[in-house]
Amino acid sequence: xxxxxxxxxxxxxxxxxxxxxxxxxxxxxxxxxxxxxxxxxxxxxxxxxxxxxxxxxxxxxxxxxxxxxxxxxxxxxxxxxxxxxxxxxxxxxxxxxxxxxxxxxxxxxxxxxxxxxxxxxxxxxxxxxxxxxxxxxxxxxxxxxxxxxxxxxxxxxxxxxxxxxxxxxxxxxxxxxxxxxxxxxxxxxxxxxxxxxxxxxxxxxxxxxxxxxxxxxxxxxxxxxxxxxxxxxxxxxxxxxxxxxxxxxxxxxxxxxxxxxxxxxxxxxxxxxxxxxxxxxxxxxxxxx
Amino acid sequence: xxxxxxxxxxxxxxxxxxxxxxxxxxxxxxxxxxxxxxxxxxxxxxxxxxxxxxxxxxxxxxxxxxxxxxxxxxxxxxxxxxxxxxxxxxxxxxxxxxxxxxxxxxxxxxxxxxxxxxxxxxxxxxxxxxxxxxxxxxxxxxxxxxxxxxxxxxxxxxxxxxxxxxxxxxxxxxxxxxxxxxxxxxxxxxxxxxxxxxxxxxxxxxxxxxxxxxxxxxxxxxxxxxxxxxxxxxxxxxxxxxxxxxxxxxxxxxxxxxxxxxxxxxxxxxxxxxxxxxxxxxxxxxxxxxxxxxxxxxxxxxxxxxxxxxxx
Numbered sequence: 001x002x003x004x005x006x007x008x009x010x011x012x013x014x015x016x017x018x019x020x021x022x023x024x025x026x027x028x029x030x031x032x033x034x035x036x037x038x039x040x041x042x043x044x045x046x047x048x049x050x051x052x053x054x055x056x057x058x059x060x061x062x063x064x065x066x067x068x069x070x071x072x073x074x075x076x077x078x079x080x081x082x083x084x085x086x087x088x089x090x091x092x093x094x095x096x097x098x099x100x101x102x103x104x105x106x107x108x109x110x111x112x113x114x115x116x117x118x119x120x121x122x123x124x125x126x127x128x129x130x131x132x133x134x135x136x137x138x139x140x141x142x143x144x145x146x147x148x149x150x151x152x153x154x155x156x157x158x159x160x161x162x163x164x165x166x167x168x169x170x171x172x173x174x175x176x177x178x179x180x181x182x183x184x185x186x187x188x189x190x191x192x193x194x195x196x197x198x199x200x201x202x203x204x205x206x207x208x209x210x211x212x213x214x215x216x217x218x219x220x221x222x223x224x225x226x227x228x229x230x231x232x233x234x235x236x237x238x239x240x241x242x243x244x245x246x247x248x249x250x251x252x253x254x255x256x257x258x259x260x261x262x263x264x265x266x267x268x269x270x271x272x273x274x275x276x277x278x279x280x281x282x283x284x285x286x287x288x289x
Numbered sequence: 290x291x292x293x294x295x296x297x298x299x300x301x302x303x304x305x306x307x308x309x310x311x312x313x314x315x316x317x318x319x320x321x322x323x324x325x326x327x328x329x330x331x332x333x334x335x336x337x338x339x340x341x342x343x344x345x346x347x348x349x350x351x352x353x354x355x356x357x358x359x360x361x362x363x364x365x366x367x368x369x370x371x372x373x374x375x376x377x378x379x380x381x382x383x384x385x386x387x388x389x390x391x392x393x394x395x396x397x398x399x400x401x402x403x404x405x406x407x408x409x410x411x412x413x414x415x416x417x418x419x420x421x422x423x424x425x426x427x428x429x430x431x432x433x434x435x436x437x438x439x440x441x442x443x444x445x446x447x448x449x450x451x452x453x454x455x456x457x458x459x460x461x462x463x464x465x466x467x468x469x470x471x472x473x474x475x476x477x478x479x480x481x482x483x484x485x486x487x488x489x490x491x492x493x494x495x496x497x498x499x500x501x502x503x504x505x506x507x508x509x510x511x512x513x514x515x516x517x518x519x520x521x522x523x524x525x526x527x528x529x530x531x532x533x534x535x536x537x538x539x540x541x542x543x544x545x546x547x548x549x550x551x552x553x554x555x556x557x558x559x560x561x562x563x564x565x566x567x568x569x570x571x572x573x574x575x576x577x578x579x580x581x582x583x584x585x586x587x588x589x590x591x592x593x594x595x596x597x598x599x600x601x
Contacts, residue, residue: 050588057591060601148601176601222587248587 011041011186013210014193015048016055017203022211023047030187032095041186044211046219049178052207053225056149056176059204064146064174068122071174075118078199079111082192086111089191093160096185109264110164116269117168124173124274132282139285144278146174147251151220153213153231155255158263159185160192165263166230169273171205178207178226186210217241224248228277232257253277296443299481306484306521309476309514318509321549328583331545335580338544338572339372341562343400343533345379345570347501353387356380360391362595367577370584375573376562377430381406382423389427400430400465404455407469407500409434413451420458430463431455432568434500435482437472445485453489465495465533465566468515471505476514483518487530493563497533501568506536512547516554523555532559535568541579544572 011030012019021027024047027040042048063071082089086107093103125144134140150170154163159182167177181189193208209216217237220229221244229241232255245252253276255261262268326334344363346355356378363375377398380388385401392399401423405411420431433455439448456464466486470479486496496515498507512534519530532551538544544567551559559565574594581589 053588057601064601219588224587224590224593244587 011190015207044209052178055204072121079114081199142282148227151226151229152179155232156184160188298443342375343379385426398429401428402432404433407502431459432465467497470511495531499536501536507534531564533566
């Protein structure tokens with residue numbers, strides 16, 4: 001019997017519930033920890049970003065209309081899907097130079113983070129909404145609504161945990177996400193897409209692109225359909241994003257790539273992260289007497 | 290076209306006009322999508338497409354108010370940028386007089402479907418009365434449906450006589466003859482119906498693909514068969530016939546591909562709204578959206594273009 005040929009995988013991006021190559025046909029080379037060729041990863045273009053936004057827009061209304069309880073169940077299912085493949089995901093992180101212990105720790109932290117937000121879906125509204133005292137015959141109350149489509153820019157440090165920590169608070173409240181994975185370590189995001197695809201998360205709620213940050217940041221900044229940008233970027237990109245966001249009236253929530261972040265910290269998760277990506281709607285309802 | 294079980298009239302007609310190479314058509318139109326149209330050419334194409342739109346509302350729930358806002362949209366598709374008005378608004382006969390209040394005397398013409406649209410299943414007398422009423426109310430263009438039953442049973446004389454009667458009833462109004470391609474079933478039949486219609490209508494009257502009310506609408510393939518019929522008819526007789534695909538053309542990209550088909554099949558003489566139209570409702574918004582993207586350099590959100598997006 002002849003030696004079996006190696007079956008190599010073509011990494012693809014998870015967009016609109018499908019696995020796509022870049023419409024441009026471009027790829028960039030990914031090397032493993034020894035500096036040897038590992039795979040060609042899609043080099044996504046502005047048009048891929050636009051297509052991902054269209055996919056998110058299609059999925060958005062349905063995702064936002066699901067009950068909070070159901071969104072929680074689905075997010076928990078996402079955690080289950082990663083939990084059963086911790087080792088595989090850890091190996092993806094080790095490509096980027098992490099040791100086995102570090103990598104495993106990061107994956108477990110990412111799973112825990114997802115479970116954390118799965119618990120929040122039917123609770124944040126009670127914390128963020130309010131009944132407001134007003135000096136007239138009105139019942140005045142405030143409820144939150146998801147903003148819409150959120151652009152996420154993940155840092156190179158902690159390519160899985162940081163990505164998950166940026167995506168989850170957005171989708172918890174019914175937003176959809178178009179995320180650009182770490183440029184230097186994109187493979188965990190590819191694998192995350194494969195895990196999301198087998199969870200119950202509807203296609204298009206989370207869209208994961210890989211590619212060059214410098215190429216895509218201007219489009220993230222100016223695309224009017226993106227309602228907010230949440231990410232960790234360098235000084236130059238922060239400026240570009242803020243200028244573009246001012247033009248297209250979107251919210252920005254930017255961490256500094258220059259500073260070390262402890263992504264595992266308790267303070268990196270919770271209600272404030274969810275609050276940052278919702279809109280508040282206040283209703284004045286006339287009442288008698 | 291299974292000639293054997295068709296009425297002999299089909300055989301005689303195909304001997305005259307020839308049949309369609311379906312595989313050839315499919316391959317031809319598959320190539321249109323590969324043309325790269327960018328920058329200046331793209332803006333030109335998008336602007337041209339806007340001027341070719343018959344902005345359409347054909348619903349049971351149409352109201353004078355809805356027609357009024359459609360007319361405003363046709364006159365001024367967007368509040369910023371240099372976006373030209375559309376070619377026409379297309380409405381039901383009962384709405385013609387409401388549209389006239391807004392667009393009479395402007396560049397936007399009023400097209401009205403008539404002849405018991407979309408089925409055409411009413412007595413000829415009724416259909417002609419509907420055409421006359423629409424013209425009397427101010428319609429500049431009449432979109433009629435052919436008698437598909439007559440065509441499919443090979444009664445070409447009846448089908449052509451009815452078209453000729455509508456030509457007469459429509460007076461000075463431009464006529465558009467809807468073949469309803471999805472009910473004709475084969476490319477050969479589409480070519481046959483195109484020729485039968487073209488032989489009784491006037492120069493610069495239209496042949497049109499579909500009503501938009503059946504499952505299948507305008508496709509690049511149908512469009513190509515009809516364009517080639519127009520070309521062959523023109524080369525034979527010197528009579529130019531105009532073309533209108535309708536239904537299913539929703540995106541700017543699709544519209545550009547259809548225009549490429551026109552350019553490469555009929556040439557520049559047909560690249561104006563006197564010779565080519567799009568019957569569409571959603572298309573205009575996407576054309577404007579892409580034009581705004583070219584003007585500002587930023588991808589646009591749908592809510593800027595009177596589109597329901599549920600906040601997304």
